[in-house]
Amino acid sequence: MTTLPIILVVDDERQSQEALRRVLADEFRVLTASTAEEAEGLLEQEMVHAILCDQRMPGVQGVDFLKTVRDRWPDPVRMIISGYSEAEDIIAGVNEAGIYQYITKPWEPDELVQTLHGALRLYDLQRESAQASLDLKVPQAALQKSIARKTGTLKRQHHFDGIIHAAASPLAGVIEMARKVSSFDISVLITGESGTGKELLARAIHYNSPRGNKPFVVENCGALPDQLLESELFGCKKGAFTGAYEDRIGLFEQASGGTIFLDEIGETSPAFQVKLLRVLQEGEIRPLGARLTRKVDVRVIAATNRNLEEEVRGGHFRRDLFYRLAAFPIHIPPLRERPMDVPLLAERLLGDTAKGFGRPSLCFTAEALDQLRAYDWPGNVRELQNEIQRMVALADHGMLGPDLLSPRLKARVCPAGRALADGEAPGSLREQVEALEARLLAESLSRHRWNITRVAEETGLSRVGLRAKLRRYGLEREG
Structure with a gap:
């Protein structure tokens, strides 16, 4: 995420x-x-x-x-x-x-x-600039202490043992693979649907690697046009393009000695793929507008929700770049393929949410957990988190029961906690229509990474109308 x-x-x-x-x-x-x-x-x-x-x-x-x-x-x-x-x-x-x-x-x-x-x-x-205070007057000792404390905190937060999963979960094998590759300085390609935790796994690989004391830098490659993405990653000189008002250090340089995480790598254009391939092959970058290249020492972890092998066969992604990135491929299975993880994730997310909302001592009823486990979670962990935040906000007492579930879960899951099969009627015509609408909105939110403007354009709704539907179906994003 x-x-x-x-x-x-x-x-x-x-x-x-x-x-x-x-x-x-x-x-x-x-x-x-x-x-x-x-x-x-x-x-x-x-x-x-x-x-x-x-x-x-x-x-x-x-x-x-x-x-x-x-x-x-x-x-x-x-x-x-x-x-x-x-x-x-x-x-x-x-x-x-x-x-x-x-x-x-x-x-x-x-x-x-x-x-x-x-x-x-x-x-x-x-x-x-490696400065830790607004006026650049913080003593060096305080700066070093702050960096050490930050690094220690990050390593504790992003250890492999902190990735929640059941013993029999398919995720256990994935984590073991990631643990082994973390010690070796090779590129990793993480694939999986949106919301499965690709960035979380990438951080664990970095902070448990020999580069763990160096920077971990993130860039969403699908969020920017080519020129801006090139400027973000490789840097630029003042005046290199309209809007380049000053020299900029690229993320590859900022990540020197550490790791750069290139999320949504499958969204990049063929033209940009050529430039990225050269960086990976030569280990050097050239900022936009600069004449000279600069050496970089960075480990690359990339991620995508696309099937890049199919993209390569279709001519949409460069074969040579794919093999550079996928020296060690790892696939994270979606939440619907590991229902045994849902109760453990739900309990952890409930604890975090209740603490953040100032509502301690909350717990699920057994029936609520059964229904959470039975749902197929098209939005994966991100959707589960939103559902739990909604339940906490609606709770009048310490027990979270199935009555607090959002309409899309109630419509998709039978009273006994069994997921409805495709084509099986969840209730009245109105309930079926609402269930379909909620599902389509959830999938669009996941696809566009909660960009409300893009979701509104795709669904043909106004922003006001879209927000009203998100509130109705419990799809609002909290925190």
């Missing part, structure tokens, strides 16, 4: 938290905390990219909290969001806590999203 940038919202008002979550959830993974102590706990566990902190909170001022963050976690870009705009607060925030932006309430959604994108660009620049 592709990793979204993580934004931490620190505000003692739940209404403010939820308002920010609704605005940001399409493009970011949003964590929320009501107190400084709760926020520090999340910073210990998660790799946060940016922090939006309220200035006036019980017990501690936002600026004071962000000063602590600056000392202990210098990487996240720090921002204050407040209904108050006293000059003293602003000056203190900029000078003492390294505040990137002071945002006043009421804020405009579009402007806030643009500000966060600017903050993420700054976060990337800090990584490129």
Whole structure:
């Protein structure tokens, strides 16, 4: 699953938290905390990219909290969001806590999203320049400590033993193969449907390899046109093309000594495939607009939900590039082929979701788990996660029963927990139509990686109409 940038919202008002979550959830993974102590706990566990902190909170001022963050976690870009705009607060925030932006309430959604994108660009620049603080004044010892702590956290989070599966699951053999290849510096091609966890497996391979202390860099090759993708991966010189306002270091260089993960490699054009092949063959890149090449030392892990061998036979993917990428192919089976994993995944996702939503002590009934296991999950783990988030949001007590399941699951699964066969009627005509519509929307969301604009275009719906249907069928994306 592709990793979204993580934004931490620190505000003692739940209404403010939820308002920010609704605005940001399409493009970011949003964590929320009501107190400084709760926020520090999340910073210990998660790799946060940016922090939006309220200035006036019980017990501690936002600026004071962000000063602590600056000392202990210098990487996240720090921002204050407040209904108050006293000059003293602003000056203190900029000078003492390294505040990137002071945002006043009421804020405009579009402007806030643009500000966060600017903050993420700054976060990337800090990584490129190997500096961990906003004003470049963090002592070297603190920087080294931060890097060591970050690396340790990532290795613990992305160990092979942390990939949830049952003992008899087909995934067990996949993980064993990945564990063996992680020690050898060869290219890996991971195939599987969207939402099966290809990036999760790629991270485990990297962090358990000899390159584990070096960068792990991700690029979605299907999200950009050729010129921008070439600039992202290989870098560019100022003026190389319209919009190239400065020299840019490419991701291959940023990943020096480490691993680059090329997701959706099957979406690249034949022209770009030629350029990528040369990089893999020669071990060197040439930034757009540059005359000289640069050597790179990077391990490549690629992933796709396409059948690349069929693409090669059809002339849509270069045969020589395929063999360069697929030195060691690994296929992740979809969730419908490993139903024994569903209860274990559901329990883990429930624990994470309940903690994030501030609703501990929740558990599934046996009947609910049976019905979750019986469903075929066309959206795989991502769809399962969304279903559990919906159940947690709707729960009135500690037990999550089958009554909380979304309409598409109720329509597709019989009362006894048996999946309906193709052509078998799930109920009334209306229920059948709703079940089909929900399934098609889920598949479109998965196919377009939750890009609402593309899903609306494909389905012929307006964005407003699409969102209404997503709410109706429990397909809204949370966090």
